[in-house]
Amino acid sequence: MRLLCIADLHSQIDRLSGLEADADLIIVCGDLHNRGSMAEIRPVVEDKRRAVLWAESGASLGGTARSAAQQGWSGIEWGATVPGTIGGAVVGNAGAFGGDMAGSLHMASILQRGNRQVGSNSTAVVATVAVRDLGYSYRSSRLKRERGSAVVLSAEFVLTACPPAEALARIETMNSKRRESQPPGASMGSMFKNPPGDFAGRLIEAAGLKGVCIGGAQVSEMHCNFLINEGGATATQIEELGETIRARVKATSGIELEWEIKRIGIPGGAA
Numbered sequence: 648m649r650l651l652c653i654a655d656l657h658s659q660i661d662r663l664s665g666l667e668a669d670a671d672l673i674i675v676c677g678d679l680h681n682r683g684s685m686a687e688i689r690p691v692v693e694d695k696r697r698a699v700l701w702a703e704s705g706a707s708l709g710g711t712a713r714s715a716a717q718q719g720w721s722g723i724e725w726g727a728t729v730p731g732t733i734g735g736a737v738v739g740n741a742g743a744f745g746g747d748m749a750g751s752l753h754m755a756s757i758l759q760r761g762n763r764q765v766g767s768n769s770t771a772v773v774a775t776v777a778v779r780d781l782g783y784s785y786r787s788s789r790l791k792r793e794r795g796s797a798v799v800l801s802a803e804f805v806l807t808a809c810p811p812a813e814a815l816a817r818i819e820t821m822n823s824k825r826r827e828s829q830p831p832g833a834s835m836g837s838m839f840k841n842p843p844g845d846f847a848g849r850l851i852e853a854a855g856l857k858g859v860c861i862g863g864a865q866v867s868e869m870h871c872n873f874l875i876n877e878g879g880a881t882a883t884q885i886e887e888l889g890e891t892i893r894a895r896v897k898a899t900s901g902i903e904l905e906w907e908i909k910r911i912g913i914p915g916g917a918a
């Protein structure tokens with residue numbers, strides 16, 4: 648593993664492009680607190696009803712979406728309910744309540760490793776990639792499938808003007824739906840992808856697994872696609888419970904559930 652501590656990413660591109668393709672990479676942008684805004688809304692000059700929202704990959708998706716709504720811009724309200732960063736959401740095609748990155752993102756700026764290309768029209772190390780070039784599918788993207796091929800630097804969304812109260816009310820409605828249907832407590836969100844035309848939670852409940860525990864890991868009684876750490880659950884117990892679920896659902900419905908979360912350190916665990 649390599650650790651680069653870099654305040655100015657652009658000046659370090661030569662070092663980055665020299666990395667071996669399989670080297671792990673963590674980029675630590677120095678002095679984050681003094682770098683100013685992590686997200687910015689720029690109204691489109693020719694059309695005052697539209698604006699481009701630019702956000703750094705490290706910005707919180709939820710915070711960015713809420714801030715846009717507060718300023719009267721609509722389009723990514725769904726993001727206010729999803730934990731994590733803009734970069735993680737771009738990579739994983741995060742989504743909720745009918746919205747997702749594939750439908751909301753306009754373009755992303757990425758740092759490509761060596762000569763591995765993601766954008767179709769660029770040979771630059773830093774490239775601007777249109778949403779169509781990110782190969783989005785349900786909770787997946789080319790960046791996720793081609794792990795380590797690129798680092799997302801920032802993302803742009805095109806938003807539409809709307810009264811702040813309307814956008815904020817949409818966020819509140821989504822948040823209350825979450826509170827009603829998803830368990831509080833320590834979880835990793837949805838564990839399995841919904842198979843086409845069905846819901847992982849419904850299949851798990853139908854397989855009789857509601858409330859089942861392995862050690863401190865429990866299938867939530869409120870929403871079976873959530874595994875809750877009831878106290879002291881180990882990663883192995885979560886993994887065992889997940890694999891038990893997959894086996895039982897396969898046996899009862901014939902459907903093979905696919906992990907939504909990425910597991911590392913286990914054979915076949917990379918998403």
Ligand SMILES: Cc1cc2nc3c(=O)[nH]c(=O)nc-3n(C[C@H](O)[C@H](O)[C@H](O)COP(=O)(O)OP(=O)(O)OC[C@H]3O[C@@H](n4cnc5c(N)ncnc54)[C@H](O)[C@@H]3O)c2cc1C
Nearest residue numbers: 704730731732734735736738741742743798799834835836
């Ligand atoms: C309670 C709960 C509820 C959730 N609900 C939802 C939901 O409704 N919908 C949904 O989609 N997800 C949901 N999730 C999952 C999670 O919020 C999303 O997957 C989120 O987008 C992950 O973002 P992150 O910043 O935490 O990414 P991480 O988990 O840190 O990273 C995810 C992957 O992206 C890579 N990555 C991250 N940033 C970058 C970057 N800048 N450049 C390149 N690669 C990068 C990482 O290496 C990793 O492979 C939920 C999680 C929890 C805990």
